[in-house]
Amino acid sequence: MHNLPISIDSQEALARDIGAVSRIGAVPAILRMICDETGMGFAAVARVTDATWTACAVQDDVNFGLKPGGQLELTTTLCFESRAARAAIVIDQFSLDAKYRGHHTPAIYGLESYISVPIVLPNGEYFGNLCAIDARPAKVSDQRVVRMFEVFAQLIAIQLDSEKRQWTTEAQLMNERETANLREQFIAVLGHDLRNPLAAVSATAEILSRKTADPDLLTMGKRLKTTVARMARLIDDVMDFARGRLGSGLSVTRQPVDNLMPQLRAVVDELRDANPARTLTCDLAIDSPVNCDPSRLQQLLSNLLGNALTHGSADKAVSVEAKIEQEHLVLAVTNGGDPLAADYLVRIFEPYWxxxxxxxxxxxxxxxxxxxxxxxxxxxxxxxxxxQEKGTQFTARLPVA
Structure with missing residues (x-):
């Protein structure tokens, strides 16, 4: 028996293909039916590549000796030629066949009858062959027999394609789980390994900013405090982004807030103090309770205002308006300057853009x-x-209840 350790294909890939065939419940019955209908003693589903012939499933009634995972030298098989031609090879009796009676395959394996039909996946990928052999002649060229092989080969191909798609989906899910774990680790690093040293830097900045007797140290302290605040905002942004991607979105804790205006005005005052050269107007008219996460709304307003101050024209005012309209809190931030291009507006809410x-x-x-x-x-x-006329305006509408 020519069961040779000759594979140069990936052992992992071959094992996966053998496993895929083994999970098709109909294959044993198909091979059994082939042997019963043709009278041939050996039938197999083989994985045939440009380098190897590997048995994936067998029905062996003549002790041919090949089991799943066993391999034959590719060039000793007619499946090699079937794959090259992408066509079935059907021989009732080698010794009488005008084309194949002198072929080396029947001489090597002692064969008289042979049939091999390609198994081609729906996407056109060549998987292998459904084949049967015997040392005795058999009437396999009968159209009914050939058609049976073709139908079985198509059925196996469809099942293999389904198996492959399922395996790909499972692999993608595994990759997504691994990515999620990495994101969780990233959040932990940001939350602990970065915040702790940043707190130490912030404390140093606070000490320096109190050195009123030394103008240089005072200036350095104030500059360092500004840098620390910016680093903290960057960390918060990345953590919020990672948390949002890990779950179904950013988490909020909504609660009834009777008077939201002081919290929003505090954000405006903070940014006005940080940008004394800019004109910032504020018109807040929230006359009813709002069911919201107030800290998140402060973050929303801070980000919108920061964006307007950064990208708006320095000689134009930035305005903030908030009001209750049709059971919604309407919060609008407007800045002057050159209008945004239409293709920018499409991408403006994309992360990292x-x-x-x-x-x-x-x-x-x-x-x-x-x-x-x-x-x-x-x-x-x-x-x-x-x-150009109205500037750039971001408008958020949130239900008050």
């Missing part, structure tokens, strides 16, 4: 993405319009 005109070091491009996630988590909408 920044306009090509953005200055280096201006952030990670997560601020507006997080704004969108905060609004979505409240069941609202966030829209942007931009024109």
């Amino acid at each position: 920044r306009p090509p005109t953005s200055a280096p070091g201006g952030g990670l491009g997560l601020g507006l993405y997080i704004c969108k996630q905060i609004v979505n988590a409240h069941g609202g909408t966030l829209e942007v319009i931009s024109s």
Whole structure:
């Protein structure tokens, strides 16, 4: 028996293909029926590549000696030629066949009858062959027999394709789980390994900013405090982004807030103090309770205002408006300057996207993405319009209940 360890194909890939065939419950019955209908003693489903012939399933009634996983030298088989031609090879009796009576395959294996039909997956990939052999002649060229082989080969191909798609889906799910684990580890690193040293730097900045007797140290302390605040915001943005991607979206804790205006005004005052050269107007008219996460709404307003101050024209005012309209809290931030291009508006809420005109070091491009996630988590909408006459305006609409 020529059962040779000659495979140069990936052992993992071959094992997967053998396993895929073994999971097709109909294969044993198909091979059994082939032997019963043709009178031949050996039938097999073989994986045939351009380098190897490997048995995936066998029905051996003549002690041919080949078992699943066993291999034959590829060039000693007629499946090699069937694969090259992508056509069936059918021989009732080698010794009388005009084309194959002198062929080396029947001489090597002592064969008289032979049939091999390609197994081709729906996407055109050649998997292998459904074949049968015997040392005695057999009437396998009968159209009914050939058609039976073709139907069985198609059935196996369809099942293998389904198995392959399922395996691919499972592999993708595994990759997604691994990615999720990496994200969780990344959040842990940000939350602990970065925040702790940043707190130490912040404490140092606070000490330096109190050195009023030394103007240079005072200036250095204030500059360091500004840098620490910016680093903290970047960490918050990345953590929010990672948390949002891990779950179904950004988490919020909604609660009834009787008067939201002081919390929103605090954000405006903070950014006004940080940008004394800019004109920032504020019109807040929230006259009813709002069911919301107030800290997230502060984050929303801070991100929108920061974006307007960064990208708006320095000689134009930035305005903030908030009001209750038709059972919705409407929060709008507007800045003057050149209008945004239409293709920018389409991508503006994408993570890590920044306009090509953005200055280096201006952030990670997560601020507006997080704004969108905060609004979505409240069941609202966030829209942007931009024109030369009215400037660029972001408008969030959130249900108050």
